[in-house]
Amino acid sequence: MSNIRVLVGTKKGAFILTADGRRKHWQVSGPHFAGWEIYHVKGSPVAPDRIYASQTSGWFGQIIQRSDDGGKTWNTPGSSPEELKSPDGFPKGESNKFAYAGKVGTHKWYDGTQHPWEFKRVWHIEPSLTDPDTAYAGVEDAAIFKTTDGGKTWQELAGLRQAKGHLWQPGAGGMAVHTILLDPKNPKRIYIAISAGGCFRSDDGGKTWKPITRGLKSPHELPDPDAEVGHCVHRIALHPSRPDVLFMQKHWDVMRTDNAGEQWQEVSGNLPSDFGFPIDVHAHEPETIFVVPIKSDSEHYPPDGKLRVYRSRTGGNEWEPLTKGLPQKDCYVNVLRDAMAVDSLEPCGVYFGTTGGQVYGSANGGNSWNAIVRDLPAVLSVEVQVLP
Amino acid sequence: MIRVVLPHHLRALARVNGEVQLAVESPVTLRAVLDALEARYPALRGTIRDHGTLTRRPFVRFFACKEDLSLEPPETPLPNAVASGEEPFLIVGAMAGG
Numbered sequence: 001m002s003n004i005r006v007l008v009g010t011k012k013g014a015f016i017l018t019a020d021g022r023r024k025h026w027q028v029s030g031p032h033f034a035g036w037e038i039y040h041v042k043g044s045p046v047a048p049d050r051i052y053a054s055q056t057s058g059w060f061g062q063i064i065q066r067s068d069d070g071g072k073t074w075n076t077p078g079s080s081p082e083e084l085k086s087p088d089g090f091p092k093g094e095s096n097k098f099a100y101a102g103k104v105g106t107h108k109w110y111d112g113t114q115h116p117w118e119f120k121r122v123w124h125i126e127p128s129l130t131d132p133d134t135a136y137a138g139v140e141d142a143a144i145f146k147t148t149d150g151g152k153t154w155q156e157l158a159g160l161r162q163a164k165g166h167l168w169q170p171g172a173g174g175m176a177v178h179t180i181l182l183d184p185k186n187p188k189r190i191y192i193a194i195s196a197g198g199c200f201r202s203d204d205g206g207k208t209w210k211p212i213t214r215g216l217k218s219p220h221e222l223p224d225p226d227a228e229v230g231h232c233v234h235r236i237a238l239h240p241s242r243p244d245v246l247f248m249q250k251h252w253d254v255m256r257t258d259n260a261g262e263q264w265q266e267v268s269g270n271l272p273s274d275f276g277f278p279i280d281v282h283a284h285e286p287e288t289i290f291v292v293p294i295k296s297d298s299e300h301y302p303p304d305g306k307l308r309v310y311r312s313r314t315g316g317n318e319w320e321p322l323t324k325g326l327p328q329k330d331c332y333v334n335v336l337r338d339a340m341a342v343d344s345l346e347p348c349g350v351y352f353g354t355t356g357g358q359v360y361g362s363a364n365g366g367n368s369w370n371a372i373v374r375d376l377p378a379v380l381s382v383e384v385q386v387l388p
Numbered sequence: 389m390i391r392v393v394l395p396h397h398l399r400a401l402a403r404v405n406g407e408v409q410l411a412v413e414s415p416v417t418l419r420a421v422l423d424a425l426e427a428r429y430p431a432l433r434g435t436i437r438d439h440g441t442l443t444r445r446p447f448v449r450f451f452a453c454k455e456d457l458s459l460e461p462p463e464t465p466l467p468n469a470v471a472s473g474e475e476p477f478l479i480v481g482a483m484a485g486g
Contacts, residue, residue: 060435093430
């Protein structure tokens with residue numbers, strides 16, 4: 001029987017939840033990196049025991065951690081004795097060095113003036129689909145970096161900031177590349193999303209990028225609601241069998257595109273609110289998608305105090321609430337953008353974490369839910385691995 | 389030997405318990421101590437000083453002999469009591485929050 005490993009990043013450390021394929025009885029390990037903010041933890045699809053973690057602190061900055069044994073032990077990449085010395089004899093210790101390439105440049109600041117790019121933290125690490133030593137990091141201030149040596153060093157793919165970066169502007173949560181999607185059918189194609197820059201696509205492995213925002217409308221956030229950049233895209237998701245179809249949870253509006261972002265259509269349909277953060281796609285049904293509606297941009301909790309995942313089996317527009325096992329009164333948690341994931345077992349498992357510290361799991365495609373853990377620190381991210 | 393006291397999170401990152409002892413050639417300056425610390429514990433690079441500019445991170449403080457040396461230039465000699473190992477050099481996470 002397969003095993004399941006859920007990787008949870010929280011405001012005060014990382015936790016690893018494990019179960020067998022029945023997904024009924026869970027073990028919890030952690031906190032790893034206790035006391036640090038863990039924005040994201042994700043394993044390599046081709047070497048699942050290779051796991052990358054983004055560890056950050058307002059005091060001590062960014063740390064990249066890597067495990068090669070499924071999360072039992074961790075190291076900052078490049079810190080083994082034989083790796084410590086550079087040719088000039090000075091220690092490398094560069095796994096946490098994220099230096100913008102070339103002239104740093106500026107982006108739009110809160111007051112409308114131009115402001116220099118300043119690295120703050122890594123929000124998301126996306127391991128390569130084919131090479132365990134290659135991974136992409138989405139960072140704040142918004143940029144994308146790549147490692148090809150297992151996280152020892154990172155180089156910016158600076159073409160992204162050429163895509164009208166001077167017009168990007170931070171939202172209340174900062175300005176970060178928070179989503180990176182690698183096209184499993186076209187190794188040159190990468191999608192990324194930025195709050196509040198928009199959605200972008202590269203067709204040459206990350207050298208050049210273009211905004212893919214036609215059809216997005218942000219009448220309450222932007223002076224030009226149809227602007228090419230500046231939309232507050234909260235999350236995008238795809239099914240690996242159909243990478244030209246993307247689903248998006250925008251600040252407001254749930255959207256889809258059927259042509260790799262050339263044109264988007266709204267599919268919010270009968271949702272009680274089309275504001276929210278995460279969105280994900282069922283592992284076996286490319287037209288089945290999940291969102292967690294949040295009341296509004298001013299009130300970041302579920303409508304009516306009821307925690308409801310909404311599922312559409314029609315690729316949007318027609319949505320059903322999934323409530324069994326979820327609190328249906330007095331619930332005022334949020335579910336952040338990177339805090340939902342699906343597993344590839346049959347039936348598909350769905351997982352999400354809340355700012356109240358609960359991690360919920362469903363072993364039946366969302367029909368019913370159980371709290372795997374209830375009292376973790378606020379959950380920032382959830383990823384899941386199926387292990388042989 | 390120079391005695392350095394790290395804050396809890398940096399001790400965990402460097403995988404040390406208690407004080408760190410470093411051999412630093414004279415003159416024992418702020419920069420020389422931090423260079424020696426990062427050479428011994430590369431995982432600390434970027435956590436105390438910026439990678440590129442080597443400027444102190446805003447919420448890190450340097451104390452020695454009841455003095456705050458955080459705003460002193462990197463070439464500032466540390467007090468004799470620190471250079472002789474009589475007193476430790478303290479790297480401190482600044483107070484923040486309520």
